[in-house]
Structure formats: C-alpha cells, structure tokens
Amino acid sequence: MKQKAKSMSTFTNLPFEVTTAADKPAQMGLVTLETDLTIETEMRHFLSGAPGHDDASGVALLHTRIACDDQVTAENLSLMEGRFAEALALFPKDYAFEVIGYGCTSASLVIGEARVQRIIKSHADVVHVTTPLTAAKRGLEALNVARIGYLAPYISEISHQMCDALGTAGFAVSAAATFGEGKDSVVGCITPASILRAIGALVDQDPQLEAVFVSCTSLKCAPIIAHAEREFGVPVVSSNSAIAWDMARLAGVPVSASGKGSLFHCN
Structure with a gap:
C-alpha cells in the first residue's frame, strides 16, 4: 500500500499587475439568441x-x-423585447462597453432598430449599439450598391417585410430566395455549401446583381463568402459579417480584411 504523500500547507503570495485602461482591447458585447448555433464562432473569424x-x-x-422560441414567427420574435433586461443583467456589473450588438436580423426588424438601441442603452453602459439589419444597410451603402439579391432561411411575412425595409433604405431587391425552414436550430445546421449554391441561384435569377445579402445570424456564411465573391463576381454580405464589420468600425478597431469579403475593405 502506497504511503500518502504530504502536501504543502502554505502558499507564497506572488505580485501581479492589472491591465490598465490604455492597454485594454476594445470592449464589445453581443446579445445572442438562445437558439443560435453560429454567431459566436463566426464573430471570432470576422473580428x-x-x-x-x-x-x-x-x-x-x-x-x-x-431567451427566444425556436420557431421563428413575428409573434415569437417580438416577445424578446421584454427579455432584454434579464439578458443584459448577465453582463458583468458596471462593465463599460464601446459597442453592443444584438444578434438577430429578423427581430431587429420586428421590434425596430431604434427601439432595440434605446432598450440596450437603457440597461447597459454602452456608447454604440448595432444590429445585423442596421449593419447590413450601412455595409451595402459603403459598398455603393443598389441592386441586390436577398437570401433568407425562412419563408414568412418577415422576409417580405425585410425586402420592403431594404427597399426603403435604397436597395432594390431584384432576386430573392429562401430555404423555407422555420426552426432556428435547423437553420444553424444548413451547410455552407448549400448557402453557396443558393447565392449562385440568385445570381442566375439576375445576372445584374451588384451584391447579395444573406440574412440570418444562424447561417454559416464565413467559410464561403470569399469563395462566393470570386465565383460570382459580386460582394456577399451576411448578417454576421455585417454586424462584426460594424462593431469593429464603431469601436475604432481596424481588423484584418483577409478572407472576409469585400465589405471589410470598406471604412
């Protein structure tokens, strides 16, 4: 039988330093949907x-x-308006952010972009707030495009309203397509190859497209954006690439543009 080894019972206190405010990186926050399987991984790529x-x-x-329902409907999305306070309370107390992003394109439309910004600013110490829809419109404007294709995972009144909102912002949706899936948990499992083929289908619908917007933070676009742009010759903006680009821009952080698409070459 082995003899039990004796452990040290005292510890040496060692000095340490605390990161100064000047040395801290940009402070960003992200409000992610309960059902989203994608955005956190893609943000690491785009940032x-x-x-x-x-x-x-x-x-x-x-x-x-x-908290949100897996079934994507306007009614379910609107319920998140009353859940921001609880979600934002889980950030560290008294933490100051340069920018917070809300990771839902469709709910940003349903609740309202300005309303989302006001709610988040009322519950967090933050300078800037953005959403994928806000960021996509800014990104498309930065790319100086007007005729776009629109790809969404869902087929519902939300997609029609999204196209109307993009049109009001000055972007004519001349080709639109959907995967016809209503559950966010399934959308997060759609393969990048499927998204690439869908972008090609939009370009076939309208060869005069100036850009394609892939709407939904659950769609895994990061692996195929650069490939799609080379293959089809148009800029491709996804919900995740747009919100990451906008958050970096608002925080004043010049991130690398390599492999991320044309948007990241814009200021």
Missing part, C-alpha cells in the same frame, strides 16, 4: 486580425444569451 493580433484577441467580446 480577427486587429493590429498586433493574428486571432480575435485584439478585441474583448463578451456574450449573453436572450
């Missing part, structure tokens, strides 16, 4: 490459989850 950093460590990105 990578800040000066002096090969990965996403050049920014500090904190996440919280907001």
